[in-house]
Amino acid sequence: MSEAATARSGGAAWLNVALTLLLTGVLFNLFCLVSGSAPITVYRALVSTTIASPYGLAQLLFKATPYLFLGVAAALAFSAGQFNIGLEGQLLVGSLAMGIAGVMLPPGTPGLIAVALLCLVAMLAGAAWAMIPAFLKHRFSAPEVMTSIMTNFIAALAAGLLLKPFAVSESTHTAAVPKAFMFAAIDRLIPATKGAQLSTAFLLGLLVVAGAHWLLFRTRFGFEWRAFGANPRAARLYGVETRRLMFLSFAISGALAGLAACVYVLGAKGFHEDGFSGGIGFLALGVALLAKNRPLLVVPAALLFGLISYGSLAINAHVPKEMTDILTAVIMAAAVITSAKAKR
Amino acid sequence: MTSLALAHVKKAFGGRPVLEDVTFSVAAGECVGLCGENGAGKTTLLRIIMGLERPDGGEVRTTASLGMVHQHFSLVPALTVAENVWLGREPMRRLSFDRDAAAAQTVALAKRLGMTIDPQAVVEDLSVGQKQRVELLKALRTETELLLLDEPTAVLGPQDTDAFLELLQTLKSRGIAIVLVTHKLKEIARVCSRAVVLHKGRIVADQAPTLAALPALADAMVGGGGNGEKALAPRVPRASAPSAEVRVQLAGVGTGELSDASLTVRRGEIMGVAGVEGNGQEALFRVIVGLDAPARGTLSLDGKPAPASPAKLRALGVRAIASDRHIDAVLPHMSAGENARLGHVTSDAAIREAMERFDVRPLDPDLAIESFSGGNQQKIMFARELGGAASLIVANQPTRGIDFLARDRIWSALAALADAGASVVVISSDTDELRALSDRMAVMYRGKIGEALAIGEWTDEKLGAAMAGA
Numbered sequence: 159m160s161e162a163a164t165a166r167s168g169g170a171a172w173l174n175v176a177l178t179l180l181l182t183g184v185l186f187n188l189f190c191l192v193s194g195s196a197p198i199t200v201y202r203a204l205v206s207t208t209i210a211s212p213y214g215l216a217q218l219l220f221k222a223t224p225y226l227f228l229g230v231a232a233a234l235a236f237s238a239g240q241f242n243i244g245l246e247g248q249l250l251v252g253s254l255a256m257g258i259a260g261v262m263l264p265p266g267t268p269g270l271i272a273v274a275l276l277c278l279v280a281m282l283a284g285a286a287w288a289m290i291p292a293f294l295k296h297r298f299s300a301p302e303v304m305t306s307i308m309t310n311f312i313a314a315l316a317a318g319l320l321l322k323p324f325a326v327s328e329s330t331h332t333a334a335v336p337k338a339f340m341f342a343a344i345d346r347l348i349p350a351t352k353g354a355q356l357s358t359a360f361l362l363g364l365l366v367v368a369g370a371h372w373l374l375f376r377t378r379f380g381f382e383w384r385a386f387g388a389n390p391r392a393a394r395l396y397g398v399e400t401r402r403l404m405f406l407s408f409a410i411s412g413a414l415a416g417l418a419a420c421v422y423v424l425g426a427k428g429f430h431e432d433g434f435s436g437g438i439g440f441l442a443l444g445v446a447l448l449a450k451n452r453p454l455l456v457v458p459a460a461l462l463f464g465l466i467s468y469g470s471l472a473i474n475a476h477v478p479k480e481m482t483d484i485l486t487a488v489i490m491a492a493a494v495i496t497s498a499k500a501k502r
Numbered sequence: 503m504t505s506l507a508l509a510h511v512k513k514a515f516g517g518r519p520v521l522e523d524v525t526f527s528v529a530a531g532e533c534v535g536l537c538g539e540n541g542a543g544k545t546t547l548l549r550i551i552m553g554l555e556r557p558d559g560g561e562v563r564t565t566a567s568l569g570m571v572h573q574h575f576s577l578v579p580a581l582t583v584a585e586n587v588w589l590g591r592e593p594m595r596r597l598s599f600d601r602d603a604a605a606a607q608t609v610a611l612a613k614r615l616g617m618t619i620d621p622q623a624v625v626e627d628l629s630v631g632q633k634q635r636v637e638l639l640k641a642l643r644t645e646t647e648l649l650l651l652d653e654p655t656a657v658l659g660p661q662d663t664d665a666f667l668e669l670l671q672t673l674k675s676r677g678i679a680i681v682l683v684t685h686k687l688k689e690i691a692r693v694c695s696r697a698v699v700l701h702k703g704r705i706v707a708d709q710a711p712t713l714a715a716l717p718a719l720a721d722a723m724v725g726g727g728g729n730g731e732k733a734l735a736p737r738v739p740r741a742s743a744p745s746a747e748v749r750v751q752l753a754g755v756g757t758g759e760l761s762d763a764s765l766t767v768r769r770g771e772i773m774g775v776a777g778v779e780g781n782g783q784e785a786l787f788r789v790i791v792g793l794d795a796p797a798r799g800t801l802s803l804d805g806k807p808a809p810a811s812p813a814k815l816r817a818l819g820v821r822a823i824a825s826d827r828h829i830d831a832v833l834p835h836m837s838a839g840e841n842a843r844l845g846h847v848t849s850d851a852a853i854r855e856a857m858e859r860f861d862v863r864p865l866d867p868d869l870a871i872e873s874f875s876g877g878n879q880q881k882i883m884f885a886r887e888l889g890g891a892a893s894l895i896v897a898n899q900p901t902r903g904i905d906f907l908a909r910d911r912i913w914s915a916l917a918a919l920a921d922a923g924a925s926v927v928v929i930s931s932d933t934d935e936l937r938a939l940s941d942r943m944a945v946m947y948r949g950k951i952g953e954a955l956a957i958g959e960w961t962d963e964k965l966g967a968a969m970a971g972a
């Protein structure tokens with residue numbers, strides 16, 4: 159079918175990403191110069207602490223992992239024309255549910271079953287939380303941009319309160335889940351990465367990317383999903399159950415945002431902790447933007463965000479740490495500019 | 503004095519030639535009709551003259567001030583007439599938009615052109631005829647000397663078309679040069695002194711559009727072959743008569759602009775719904791295809807209450823052609839093939855076949871929908887919808903902006919479906935279309951549907967009176 163067309167515009171999307179990176183590079187150099195460091199020294203520091211060392215590389219991939227889930231969550235919602243800005247809240251709710259369920263589950267449960275169950279719990283929690291803006295949109299035509307943003311703040315407050323009875327005393331986190339329930343850490347495989355937080359959650363993230371791509375571009379359901387995003391009125395008239403799809407797109411997006419919690423609860427930390435996310439649910443919107451809502455492009459975009467997020471720690475000595483935020487903002491701006499240019 | 507001179511203009515899109523060696527000129531006060539098949543290059547040529555597109559070769563010389571009315575409305579529905587007319591060129595008082603000045607200037611402009619219009623009216627409340635007048639005012643706001651009109655009458659009913667053509671006569675007498683694109687040769691004969699025919703990007707005729715010359719011009723439009731008489735919208739032949747069995751029944755339906763609307767359509771029947779646009783046709787369409795549920799009254803299909811859901815109705819074989827494809831039918835930024843997939847064709851082979859059947863040009867399912875000319879986009883809407891079996895086809899303004907051969911193909915397809923037992927409802931403000939196609943016809947007026955009579959019983963007088971509500 160439109161395979162060729164998809165490929166063609168796919169090419170354009172890659173070009174956009176390349177342009178974005180180029181623009182970011184230029185601006186990054188300028189910032190370095192302004193803050194009094196030679197760009198080359200900063201680059202050297204960046205490279206030697208990230209991709210040049212096994213530990214650094216593993217940390218970069220670890221930082222990129224949640225963006226795989228969240229970036230796909232955002233990209234899917236956006237392709238259906240639903241502006242789910244509530245990923246942060248859906249992630250929080252998913253994490254809390256996963257953390258609590260993790261300590262309630264009989265410790266003797268076989269590992270694989272436990273992981274599957276806990277992932278399901280997090281997905282259900284994220285999806286349920288995403289139903290709030292979906293319902294408000296359906297019932298009152300309330301714009302989901304507003305309502306889904308609000309659910310983030312409500313989630314932050316509610317998760318704090320709900321955590322209390324389950325928190326380990328004198329702390330703001332749940333008890334650790336049994337080791338058997340957790341993803342395999344990278345240092346078990348590659349000793350040189352000792353201490354790195356990367357786990358097999360990364361592979362699950364890649365699986366989510368592949369699954370989303372398959373769904374969106376290889377199935378009738380995915381086609382209807384994109385048609386709904388392209389022109390909801392046409393989709394409805396020509397037989398797409400748009401109401402169902404609206405709820406479903408929020409549910410699936412929310413479920414994937416909730417699932418992202420596994421990176422921490424079943425990977426890096428082993429428990430749910432208040433404030434663990436640091437706003438990645440918001441930054442992930444940028445990942446989707448950079449990836450032009452294409453699941454496969456979420457991978458490079460997530461890696462870039464991972465690089466910025468871990469690399470900024472590495473180059474702290476050379477440039478101020480606010481650099482991260484500035485750079486993220488620059489990338490987003492560049493992504494918007496290059497995609498606007500491509501539209502013309 | 504020459505207002506427009508084109509010499510050897512050339513243009514290609516992605517290696518595909520669209521215009522070749524186009525040479526003609528237009529004098530001040532002259533109206534030239536530009537016609538040709540869908541995809542012949544008419545819009546592209548106007549865009550080149552307007553400076554919106556760069557020619558690959560040749561020369562374009564124009565007067566300093568030109569204006570264009572585009573193939574699709576470019577008005578902002580929520581703004582007033584005056585605001586729309588002056589959008590982008592707003593009269594200012596210090597730093598703010600001077601609404602009073604805008605209104606006054608709109609009235610003055612309209613008066614000079616012999617029109618009356620309320621500058622404070624909100625555009626979304628206007629009829630299509632009035633909207634088209636606002637477009638015209640907008641194109642004429644800058645002492646325009648050369649006016650480019652891309653199918654301005656395609657959306658208009660007969661009365662609005664008459665009024666619009668009258669206006670063009672006034673403009674001509676004021677020395678404005680006009681290029682009028684239309685698929686209706688009769689309109690060219692009425693207001694133009696010359697007809698320029700484009701075929702596959704080349705000029706194949708440039709002559710006076712006398713009534714006697716029209717069949718030859720029509721023939722030139724489609725590249726010869728003696729098909730010219732189809733331009734006169736002859737009655738579409740049918741293989742079988744409608745059965746007595748009722749398929750669709752509206753009884754006292756009221757929603758939106760519909761009030762107490764009743765209509766029955768039989769199996770194998772083509773029911774024409776005439777009327778000046780804005781008398782509830784859109785509401786009628788929405789109810790029959792399941793977008794709106796009747797607030798009062800009932801809609802039944804084959805004797806059973808019809809579900810108010812397009813998806814469920816489609817499963818029962820209901821097909822829809824929406825009047826405004828940009829709002830209700832096209833998937834923007836997706837390929838023709840993906841657009842076709844939204845309808846009833848699913849396999850790659852079927853998509854190609856359907857496009858071929860309706861002679862979509864270019865025959866390339868991978869091309870983005872925006873790369874097709876307006877008429878070809880509409881053909882794609884038919885190609886995707888009229889595949890496979892159908893029980894009821896509701897077509898709202900189906901052949902707007904479609905050239906006469908393609909129109910004939912679409913009419914034949916609808917007739918074939920009716921012959922096979924499907925019911926067809928054609929809602930149109932084009933009475934020629936309804937006369938060519940319908941078995942029976944009813945007229946809509948203020949949300950009500952009048953009595954449906956056999957098409958032969960509708961004399962012009964009777965039809966005119968019914969459309970005026972008499």
Ligand SMILES: Nc1ncnc2c1ncn2[C@@H]1O[C@H](COP(=O)(O)OP(=O)(O)OP(=O)(O)O)[C@@H](O)[C@H]1O
Pocket residue numbers: 515516520538539540541542543544545546547573863864872873874875876877878903
């Ligand atoms: N942006 C574009 N990219 C690629 N091809 C284009 C583009 N715009 C127009 N074309 C092609 O140029 C040809 C001429 O198109 P144009 O819109 O000028 O036709 P037209 O004569 O106005 O037809 P219609 O009567 O259907 O409006 C068509 O084959 C169309 O597919």
Ligand SMILES: [Mg+2]
Pocket residue numbers: 544545546573652875876877
């Ligand atoms: Mg055109």
